Every structure is written in structure tokens, then in C-alpha cells.
Amino acid sequence: MKRIGFRGYIAIVVGILIIAVGILYFFNVNRVTLTTSKKTSGVQLTQSTPGQYQTVIKNGRYLVSAARGITSTSETNSLDVKNFESSLLDLAKTHFKTSSYIFQEGQYLSSSTVSSLLERKSSSNSDGLNPEDNGKTDSSRNPIYVQTLTEQDFMTKDGDDLKLAGMVIGVAMNTQDEYQKEQYGATYTQNISDADRIAYGKKIAPEIIKKVREQKGVDSDTPIVIAMYANSKTDSLAPGNFYAESTSSSGTDLKEWTSINQKSIxxxxxxxxxxxxxxxxxxxxxxxxxxxxxxxxxxxxxxxxxxxxxxxxxxxxxxxxxxxxxxxxxxxxxxxxxxxxxxxxxxxxxxxxxxxxxxxxxxxxxxxxxxxxxxxxxxx
The missing domain is CATH 3.30.300.190 (GMP Synthetase; Chain A, domain 3)
Structure with missing residues (x-):
């Protein structure tokens, strides 16, 4: 049997130390992970802050919307981009308490679904929320009423899982529609009256609810709040505002509309x-x-x-x-x-x-x- 030399003893000691450090590191990492994160079925939640929702992190990253980017690219006034989504979240807090619900960016309406909804209704797109093009190029044309929409989800813990407990859908309606009579031609503006905008919004709201409930994972009795927003004019220095809301408790039925008294000047x-x-x-x-x-x-x-x-x-x-x-x-x-x-x-x-x-x-x-x-x- 060979004797182990001095260098051999050093190698053994170093090896033991490396193994020991590795074991300590392993247990320390797991301990920190377990104490600093709140894991729920493969997802994590941000730390709770008074007055703010916990949000969902998946695979170490913030869980972004399935229709991410549509609002920012479709809104014509940059002020509306921020105000539309931030004001919608403020409105959501009146329905879903921050201490009881977890906020999740919309995951049920895909980008393609939202894009189809924002287009005109046609023989090739029955989902379009905007009216068919009547071929007119003057004030009698059918304008684009619905400019964009966004989804916000509100979750609750169900054991080790997150469960959809409610949704808020924001719908941005135009107060004016800019269009061209010919490709690359001059831009014209068609004003939309408050009465027409409000009436059209109420008309298409059940269609939106129906489409949301068709998505996998949304139950027939999931509470859905729908809020209508009036866009500002393109050159306005003030953003638009939410003006009405309603709730669907089941199916496509909507409760009586409630006015929202907001204004920016x-x-x-x-x-x-x-x-x-x-x-x-x-x-x-x-x-x-x-x-x-x-x-x-x-x-x-x-x-x-x-x-x-x-x-x-x-x-x-x-x-x-x-x-x-x-x-x-x-x-x-x-x-x-x-x-x-x-x-x-x-x-x-x-x-x-x-x-x-x-x-x-x-x-x-x-x-x-x-x-x-x-x-x-x-x-x-």
C-alpha cells in the first residue's frame, strides 16, 4: 500500500474544502431563494407594497402582456399611451383590492386576437369591432371608433397555483378619426360626437365580453369589468379620460353603466x-x-x-x-x-x-x- 505524500495530503484537504464550500453554497442559495421569493407553481411574486399589487414573475422575468405593444403603437397621442393604462389600473383598484389580488398583465387575449378586434368588420373578419367601410370619404363615412384595447388580469392564490379571479378590459374610443382619401394623400380629420362615441361603445361592449369569455381559461362567471376611455385629440397637450364602466358577472350580460367623472385640462x-x-x-x-x-x-x-x-x-x-x-x-x-x-x-x-x-x-x-x-x- 502506497503512502500518501505531503502533496497528496494537500490535495485531499483542498478537495474536502471545495466540497464543503460547495455544500454550504448550495444550502445558502436554496435558503435565500426560499426566503426571498414567493414561489407559486413555477412563478414568483414581487414583494408586496402598500397600495400596490404584487405582480407575476415567470422564469425570473416579469410576465409581459400577450398583446404587448399594441397600445403604444396604436394610440396617436403619446400622452394617452401612459394615461390609458395607468388610469385603468387605478380604476381596477376600486374593484379588486391590492391586498387581496395579484396583478398579471393580460394573458388571455393574444396579439392577433386584439389586432382582429381593432380592425373593421368585413367578410374576412367577423370579429372586427369597427364598422364596415361604406366607401365614403366625407363626413358620412363610417369612422374608426375603437382605437385600442387592453386587458388586465387579477389573480388569487389557489393552493400552489394562481387562479384567475377577475379581469378589467379598457377600451380606448376615438373622439376624432384621421384618414386619407387616397394612399399617401392628405390627412383629413373626422370628428366623432360624444353621443355617437358613447352609443357605439355600449353597442360593441357585449361583443368584447363574448370574445374574452371564448378564451381558454376564462370561465363563464369570471367577473369582467369593462371601462370606456375617450382619447384626446392628436395635438392635445392633455391626455384623454375614462368616462364610463360596467361589469359582466356572467355570460355577456352587463350591469347598468356608471359614469366616471375624470377630466384633464x-x-x-x-x-x-x-x-x-x-x-x-x-x-x-x-x-x-x-x-x-x-x-x-x-x-x-x-x-x-x-x-x-x-x-x-x-x-x-x-x-x-x-x-x-x-x-x-x-x-x-x-x-x-x-x-x-x-x-x-x-x-x-x-x-x-x-x-x-x-x-x-x-x-x-x-x-x-x-x-x-x-x-x-x-x-x-
Missing amino acids: VLPKESTDTSSLGSEANTSFANFKNDVSNFFPNIAGATAVANFKSGTLSSMKVTVTTQFYSQTEIESFATYVSQSALKYLPTNVPIRIIIKAANEMQAILIRNSGDKTFTTTILD
Whole structure:
């Protein structure tokens, strides 16, 4: 029997250490995984945050919508892209509590299904939600009423699985339709009256519910909330808003429609706008704008989008455009803007202020509801 030399002993010790470290690493990784993730049948959930939904992660990645990208490419005003989906999620919270449900991006309506729904009805597409083309090119033409739609799913835990417990479908309706009389020709605009838009939305809502319930995994009694959104005009500086909602408890039946009182307006208001909505906010913003304009000589403009719910201001987003020549100018101006905003702009509502030069963002100031100061971020 051969004797093991010194080098042999060293090799054995090193091998044992490697094995020991590997075992410790294995148990440590598994322990961390089990304590930091919440696994449910092959999926994970993000950590819970007060007032926000837990969301679904699959294979280590966020579970994106099956019809991802359609809203962003179909909406003509970029402001509607964000407002449509974020406002829909806010609306969903009134039906599905964040403490009881898990949010999942829409998984039942595929991209091809949504695309078919958004097209005109025709001999080759019976699913089209928009009316058939009547061949007219004037105000008597059948416009495109439905611009886009999106699905949001709300899940509950069922043992080790996730179970679909409810859905919210947002439908973006046009207030105007842009079209061409000939390919590559001039673009024309056809306005759609509120009455026509509302009536057409109610008409096609059961068709949407029917199509959703046809999808595998959606039961006949899954609660489905459908919410109608009025798009803004293409050149509007304010986004559109949700104006009505209804719920289907089973089949394609819908409960009575409920009005949603939301409105976004641009400040300063135009002289032709004689409505009382936002008058107080408009005055306070005018004082803010004058104050910062007097402080800094190169102000190119300042505007705000004020959001209202049931006639009450709910949030404000301010954009100040100017030209800076040094980092100290940006920092000094941002400090002054935060002081002026505290003095003149409405209190107790979330306010976000963006300071930019041309298309380059210079600083962001954020004050959440109840905060007494702004959090300022200077961008290099």
C-alpha cells in the first residue's frame, strides 16, 4: 500500500474544502431563494407594497402582456399611451383590492386576437369591432371608433397555483378619426360626437365580453369589468379620460353603466375656455409661472396638465422649458422652482415638475400628497 505524500495530503484537504464550500453554497442559495421569493407553481411574486399589487414573475422575468405593444403603437397621442393604462389600473383598484389580488398583465387575449378586434368588420373578419367601410370619404363615412384595447388580469392564490379571479378590459374610443382619401394623400380629420362615441361603445361592449369569455381559461362567471376611455385629440397637450364602466358577472350580460367623472385640462387655460373647472388651479399656476419667469431670464414656456376627479384636483404635472449654460444655473433654478411651487401651487395633491431645455431633461421635482417639500433630482 502506497503512502500518501505531503502533496497528496494537500490535495485531499483542498478537495474536502471545495466540497464543503460547495455544500454550504448550495444550502445558502436554496435558503435565500426560499426566503426571498414567493414561489407559486413555477412563478414568483414581487414583494408586496402598500397600495400596490404584487405582480407575476415567470422564469425570473416579469410576465409581459400577450398583446404587448399594441397600445403604444396604436394610440396617436403619446400622452394617452401612459394615461390609458395607468388610469385603468387605478380604476381596477376600486374593484379588486391590492391586498387581496395579484396583478398579471393580460394573458388571455393574444396579439392577433386584439389586432382582429381593432380592425373593421368585413367578410374576412367577423370579429372586427369597427364598422364596415361604406366607401365614403366625407363626413358620412363610417369612422374608426375603437382605437385600442387592453386587458388586465387579477389573480388569487389557489393552493400552489394562481387562479384567475377577475379581469378589467379598457377600451380606448376615438373622439376624432384621421384618414386619407387616397394612399399617401392628405390627412383629413373626422370628428366623432360624444353621443355617437358613447352609443357605439355600449353597442360593441357585449361583443368584447363574448370574445374574452371564448378564451381558454376564462370561465363563464369570471367577473369582467369593462371601462370606456375617450382619447384626446392628436395635438392635445392633455391626455384623454375614462368616462364610463360596467361589469359582466356572467355570460355577456352587463350591469347598468356608471359614469366616471375624470377630466384633464391644460394650464394656463385658453381665454376662450369659460368653464369653471380648474379656475383656482389656473390662477395659482399663473402666479407660479410669472414668479419663475421673473427669476430666470431664459424661460421659453411653462405649462401644466391638471387632472380632476369628480371636479376636484387630483394631481398636476408641470413642464418648464428654458435654456441653461452651466450646472450651477440648473441647480439654482431648480431650488428656486421648488420654493415657488410650495408658495403658489395647490397643496395636498401630487405634483411633478419637469425642467428641460429643448428635448433634454435637466431636473425633476416631485412632491407626493401630504409632503411638505419637493424631492429634487438634477440630471447630468
